[in-house]
Amino acid sequence: MRVLVVEDHVETAEYVTSSLQAQGHLVDHCSNGREGFLSALDNQYDVMIFDRMLPGLDGLTLVKSVRGAGVETPILILSAMDGIDDRVQGLEAGSDDYLVKPFSFQELSARLAALTRRPPLRVEETVLQVADLEMNLIRRTVMRRGVALDLQPREFSLLEYLMRNAGRVLTRTMLLESVWDFHFDPKTNVVETHISRLRNKIDKPFDTDLIHTIRGAGYSLHG
Amino acid sequence: MARAAGISGFLRSTSARLSLRFAVLYAVITALVLGLTYHFADRELRQWVADQLAQDAAGFADLYQGEGLDAVQAKLAGFAGFNFEDYRIYLLVDAEGQVLAGNVDAIDLSGDSGYIPVDAIHAQTPRYKDVTGYLLHSVQLGQHRLTLGSSTYYQEELREVLGRGFLAGFVLMLMTGLLAGVIVGHRTERRLTQISAALKAVSDGQLDRRVPTTGGDTNDLARMADDINRTIAQLERMVDSQKQISADIAHDLRTPMQRLRQRLDALQAAPDLPDPIRSAVDEALEIADDLIETFHALLRIAQIEAGARADRFADAALALVLERVEDAYGAVAEENRQLLTVKMTDHEALVRGDQQLLTQMISNLVENALRHCPAQTRIKLSLSRLDGRVLLQVSDNGPGIPEGEREKVLRRFYRLEKSRTTPGNGLGLSMVKAIADLHGATLRFDDNHPGLRVLILFPLAGRKTS
Numbered sequence: 038m039r040v041l042v043v044e045d046h047v048e049t050a051e052y053v054t055s056s057l058q059a060q061g062h063l064v065d066h067c068s069n070g071r072e073g074f075l076s077a078l079d080n081q082y083d084v085m086i087f088d089r090m091l092p093g094l095d096g097l098t099l100v101k102s103v104r105g106a107g108v109e110t111p112i113l114i115l116s117a118m119d120g121i122d123d124r125v126q127g128l129e130a131g132s133d134d135y136l137v138k139p140f141s142f143q144e145l146s147a148r149l150a151a152l153t154r155r156p157p158l159r160v161e162e163t164v165l166q167v168a169d170l171e172m173n174l175i176r177r178t179v180m181r182r183g184v185a186l187d188l189q190p191r192e193f194s195l196l197e198y199l200m201r202n203a204g205r206v207l208t209r210t211m212l213l214e215s216v217w218d219f220h221f222d223p224k225t226n227v228v229e230t231h232i233s234r235l236r237n238k239i240d241k242p243f244d245t246d247l248i249h250t251i252r253g254a255g256y257s258l259h260g
Numbered sequence: 261m262a263r264a265a266g267i268s269g270f271l272r273s274t275s276a277r278l279s280l281r282f283a284v285l286y287a288v289i290t291a292l293v294l295g296l297t298y299h300f301a302d303r304e305l306r307q308w309v310a311d312q313l314a315q316d317a318a319g320f321a322d323l324y325q326g327e328g329l330d331a332v333q334a335k336l337a338g339f340a341g342f343n344f345e346d347y348r349i350y351l352l353v354d355a356e357g358q359v360l361a362g363n364v365d366a367i368d369l370s371g372d373s374g375y376i377p378v379d380a381i382h383a384q385t386p387r388y389k390d391v392t393g394y395l396l397h398s399v400q401l402g403q404h405r406l407t408l409g410s411s412t413y414y415q416e417e418l419r420e421v422l423g424r425g426f427l428a429g430f431v432l433m434l435m436t437g438l439l440a441g442v443i444v445g446h447r448t449e450r451r452l453t454q455i456s457a458a459l460k461a462v463s464d465g466q467l468d469r470r471v472p473t474t475g476g477d478t479n480d481l482a483r484m485a486d487d488i489n490r491t492i493a494q495l496e497r498m499v500d501s502q503k504q505i506s507a508d509i510a511h512d513l514r515t516p517m518q519r520l521r522q523r524l525d526a527l528q529a530a531p532d533l534p535d536p537i538r539s540a541v542d543e544a545l546e547i548a549d550d551l552i553e554t555f556h557a558l559l560r561i562a563q564i565e566a567g568a569r570a571d572r573f574a575d576a577a578l579a580l581v582l583e584r585v586e587d588a589y590g591a592v593a594e595e596n597r598q599l600l601t602v603k604m605t606d607h608e609a610l611v612r613g614d615q616q617l618l619t620q621m622i623s624n625l626v627e628n629a630l631r632h633c634p635a636q637t638r639i640k641l642s643l644s645r646l647d648g649r650v651l652l653q654v655s656d657n658g659p660g661i662p663e664g665e666r667e668k669v670l671r672r673f674y675r676l677e678k679s680r681t682t683p684g685n686g687l688g689l690s691m692v693k694a695i696a697d698l699h700g701a702t703l704r705f706d707d708n709h710p711g712l713r714v715l716i717l718f719p720l721a722g723r724k725t726s
Contacts, residue, residue, distance in 0.1 A: 056526075191588075220616050
């Protein structure tokens with residue numbers, strides 16, 4: 038995919054750019070807001086990464102300008118760790134996700150993948166299907182190989198999120214934010230506990246596993 | 261209620277007591293001045309009356325010498341014709357004490373002249389009621405004796421006028437003193453209220469607050485306000501520079517931490533790493549992440565303490581937050597063979613706040629209990645009303661916190677001796693305290709007999725109307 042990185046910090050820009058390129062993506066890099074704005078308008082990107090603090094035009098203004106110009110490409114904002122309000126402000130400005138520095142590339146990569154996926158959710162879409170696992174969103178039922186599975190409400194929303202992002206890596210932080218709306222790092226294994234319970238229900242009774250642990254990154258659901 | 265408190269508050273205030281004292285002092289001085297005035301005026305008046313009597317007596321003596329007794333009697337008869345409120349009395353007696361002329365029947369004379377009370381005067385007609393006595397002057401006319409008297413009417417009048425004056429003056433002085441006291445006291449009180457409001461705001465973290473000053477005012481309170489403002493400004497500068505230092509450190513450390521993490525990340529991604537090195541890299545990454553997390557928490561606490569997010573406050577339903585926390589940690593508790601329960605007697609209570617921060621605060625407390633309590637511990641979350649406020653409690657029957665340590669656990673990085681071996685950065689409760697403070701809630705640690713009971717008392721914002 039084609040990615041625009043607007044980041045003035047040389048080392049971070051280098052790290053993000055080279056890591057993305059190593060994954061086979063096409064990367065354009067701009068080191069200030071004005072250049073970033075022009076690039077965003079001139080080219081078709083799949084996703085854009087803006088630093089919150091930029092010389093010339095700061096990240097939030099850049100997001101607003103780009104959105105104002107009618108560009109709807111998903112935007113992820115990188116923010117310094119002392120910006121407690123940045124997430125809300127970023128989302129209000131029109132960005133789609135937010136990541137605090139320093140971050141691991143796996144986290145960034147997983148979030149970018151989730152952003153670019155974005156299948157337009159059809160209104161009539163009431164059934165999610167991954168391999169032999171089927172989820173009915175209206176009746177709120179889950180079946181695997183025709184066997185009905187009894188899930189707790191939170192297990193259901195966790196599985197729904199995994200199924201909607203099937204084949205993608207979902208980090209612990211992404212799960213906490215999306216499933217529990219937790220925007221802090223819990224000191225206990227909340228995610229692990231719930232994943233393990235979910236596994237007991239959808240994987241354990243069957244011979245093939247659907248939930249996979251991605252070492253050092255997170256989880257992924259696929260057949 | 262508030263008004264009564266205001267008045268009694270005013271009476272207790274220093275300025276009010278001072279103005280009362282001054283009012284009393286003024287009144288005493290007024291009384292003294294008026295008393296002296298009366299004394300001197302009275303003496304002058306007596307002298308004047310006595311002189312007049314002596315003059316009249318001398319006139320009669322001359323008349324007797326020149327024209328004889330008949331002329332004296334004729335003149336006295338003429339005088340007796342009018343009686344101005346018994347102002348004057350006359351009595352002429354012969355050597356045997358027979359009354360020859362006069363407007364009274366007899367006078368019990370104790371001496372030849374001087375003052376006698378009205379009772380000593382005997383007459384057919386009753387004396388005028390305001391007259392209490394007479395000043396007398398007697399003169400010998402041959403064998404006869406003439407006594408002239410002048411009533412104390414003028415002295416009475418003088419006393420009455422001065423008395424009224426004194427009373428009016430006293431009341432006026434007292435009223436003026438009190439009024440001045442109330443006005444001055446009110447102004448002083450207002451200034452003092454402004455000063456304490458400013459100081460309270462400052463102690464609540466609003467270091468940009470100042471005592472309002474009116475230009476040109478140079479009284480002691482204005483000077484004090486200036487001094488206080490200078491002190492706050494100094495404090496603000498110090499805190500700012502402290503914050504600047506923290507921000508500088510954060511900024512300076514951010515880059516190397518980021519680099520450290522990026523290098524380790526890149527190293528971990530290398531395909532053909534020998535196993536011992538790979539596990540060492542994994543461990544180093546974990547440590548780096550802990551470091552970053554601690555740093556992150558510190559900066560977050562500092563920002564919350566500085567009032568970040570307060571302008572984004574909305575009505576938050578604590579019941580919802582509690583349900584969400586139970587939902588996330590109930591399973592974790594079960595895995596630990598602990599029990600997490602929620603008991604809510606008030607589902608509708610709303611508080612002004614930030615739902616995410618409130619979630620983090622309650623999560624931190626629950627995680628604390630989960631991590632520091634053994635298996636079989638019961639952890640209870642409860643929400644209720646107390647005196648029009650919202651009471652949130654997190655209690656457990658675990659080991660608890662010794663009484664002397666309960667304040668200390670709120671300090672950054674402070675950890676109980678027994679929990680040093682469990683993972684954690686010692687910032688969880690500092691975060692809880694910062695979030696509670698931001699929401700104007702009071703945080704208390706109590707003994708749960710056994711275990712720990714954390715009480716957080718929120719101001720009530722309203723009630724859910726659904």
